[in-house]
Amino acid sequence: MYARCSTNPDCGCLPFSSVDGQSGICAYLHLNPSTLRTCNTNNYYCDQLNTMCVHHPSLSMSRLLCYPTGMTSLDMCPPFVQNLTTSPSTTTSIPLAELCANVSWTKQGVTVAGSTYIGTALNQLRNPTSFVLDSKTNTLYIADYGNGRMVTWELGAKNGSLVFEGNGVGNRTDKLGWISGMVQDPNDGSLIICDGTNRRIVRWSQHSNKSEILINNLHCGSLALDNQGLLYISEYNDHRVSRWILRKNLTHDGIVAGNNGKGNRLDQLNNPLGLFIDHKQDIYIADFSNDRVVKWEKDAKEGTVSGKVRWPRIVRVSQSGNMYSIDGYYNRIIRWTPEDTIDGTIIIGEKQYTLSQPHDIAFDENGNVFVLNYGSGRVDRFDINKSICL
Numbered sequence: 584m585y586a587r588c589s590t591n592p593d594c595g596c597l598p599f600s601s602v603d604g605q606s607g608i609c610a611y612l613h614l615n616p617s618t619l620r621t622c623n624t625n626n627y628y629c630d631q632l633n634t635m636c637v638h639h640p641s642l643s644m645s646r647l648l649c650y651p652t653g654m655t656s657l658d659m660c661p662p663f664v665q666n667l668t669t670s671p672s673t674t675t676s677i678p679l680a681e682l683c684a685n686v687s688w689t690k691q692g693v694t695v696a697g698s699t700y701i702g703t704a705l706n707q708l709r710n711p712t713s714f715v716l717d718s719k720t721n722t723l724y725i726a727d728y729g730n731g732r733m734v735t736w737e738l739g740a741k742n743g744s745l746v747f748e749g750n751g752v753g754n755r756t757d758k759l760g761w762i763s764g765m766v767q768d769p770n771d772g773s774l775i776i777c778d779g780t781n782r783r784i785v786r787w788s789q790h791s792n793k794s795e796i797l798i799n800n801l802h803c804g805s806l807a808l809d810n811q812g813l814l815y816i817s818e819y820n821d822h823r824v825s826r827w828i829l830r831k832n833l834t835h836d837g838i839v840a841g842n843n844g845k846g847n848r849l850d851q852l853n854n855p856l857g858l859f860i861d862h863k864q865d866i867y868i869a870d871f872s873n874d875r876v877v878k879w880e881k882d883a884k885e886g887t888v889s890g891k892v893r894w895p896r897i898v899r900v901s902q903s904g905n906m907y908s909i910d911g912y913y914n915r916i917i918r919w920t921p922e923d924t925i926d927g928t929i930i931i932g933e934k935q936y937t938l939s940q941p942h943d944i945a946f947d948e949n950g951n952v953f954v955l956n957y958g959s960g961r962v963d964r965f966d967i968n969k970s971i972c973l
Contacts, residue, residue: 589637596648596662598638609662611654611811616708618828618836622647630681632831633770653829658767662736663763664707685971688952689932691937692963694744695953696723696736701960705742713762715774716945716953723962724774725955726762733759733774733787736962746787754781759794763856764805768829769812775829777803779819784833786927787836804871805897807858817841817855817868822846824855824866824879839884840866840879848871850885857897857908869908874920876908890919890927896944907944914938931965938963 588596588609604682622629622636629636629649637650637658654660666667697708709729716723721738724746734743754760762782768775774787775797782802785794804817813836814827823841828834841852856870864881867889874893877886894911901907904921915932919925931952932938946952950967 588705589660589662591660591810597639599637601633608635608650608652609657609660610637610650611659612809613641614650614654616648619651620649622649643816645895651812651828651830653770655789656812659769659810659812674831686950687968687971688965689968690931690934692931692965693956695738695962695964696725697956697959697961701729705734705744708734708743708962710957711942711955711960711962712957713765713777713943714945714953714955714962715765715767716947718768718948723953724767725962726759726776728759728761729960731759753855762802764807764817764858766806766814768886769808775806775814775916777806777816779803784816798827804854804856805858805869807860809860809864810830810862811864815858815866817861818857819854819856822852824852824858824868840868840883848885849877849887857895859898861900867898867900869898871895877904888925890917892917892927896941899944901947909941910942911941914941914946916941916952 584844588594593611593613594609595612596607597610620631631649633652635652639648663850666843696705701709701876708725708727712726712728714723714725723736725734727734733746736743760778762776764777765781766775768848776785776787778785779802782800783796784798784801784803785796787794792851799815801818804819807815812829814829814833816825816827818825822845824839824840826836828836843850843920845851845853847853852868852870853872856871857866859867868877868879868881870877871894874891875888875893876890876898877893878889879886889906890908892908892910893913895908896911897909899907906919908917910917915929915938917920917927918930919927931954938954939956941954942957943955944952952965953962955962
């Protein structure tokens, strides 16, 4: 009971209520039990979708809880011997390959999606705005804004494939607006999308050519998932970050950063965009109009400046504490080490025109950097060079 069942030490075995503790689920343990409903003690039934009736270690055995199945995903609680093809990857963290402080990346990228010219063909992109790298299937999901479509692109392929038809830019449920952030739901592989111009959060299933609206009237800047499956949304016009419980629908869980009006004080934000949530639920925010990246520790009332950068669009943080962001003004990628918290170092884009209006980045499991270029309609890969680390 409650024994280790995963390579993640925060996961444990929660026994099913109906079988005298002899079997159960391997789940992330550190949800607040007070936010969960109790089961029907007569038949061990949960009236919520995507939940199951279990015992929880912080409560007496007499109280039974409806525990969300999203807390049992293989990404969150990988088994000691993991089948890497069973579920999509949701993490944006950078792997251990990056740990060497002197690691570098190639100066010139290799195009892995798109072509020399922008266009409408399936081997072309037009002004893409955001993407997700599913490292388990080596597939890119790309919001191809200029063509009003979503495409997948397997690494090594010459052409992409349509996920959602190109019905043009618009606010109908079969159309897309300006997509400034996406995450992949670990439960079913669907895409949770920040449709900024249409002021909504939508879910796109791979089995449907229409979106399901999860939130209306919210001008989102970007999205991030933490290791508990909670969804964070940067609210661009409201200058704050909110947290949501991700189930079939979204349930508001509070404001976790900002909410003190537009400004540049440490308790304020100004048009926040990209987010990163670490394992402690500390929040890193690309504070776009304040030209800075700020860190808000869990439950903090104000943030601290982690880096100065012009027009930051995204932020990523590695397991070793190095931080990465896009310098949107100078078209380059900046890295900050824990010892260098202000100026940072240019790692990609030292030469002019290496990048063309970069809007998003991702890292594969080897530490290679993928950069989405809005201007040139390409995704380029910059390979990591670890020779100096040997």
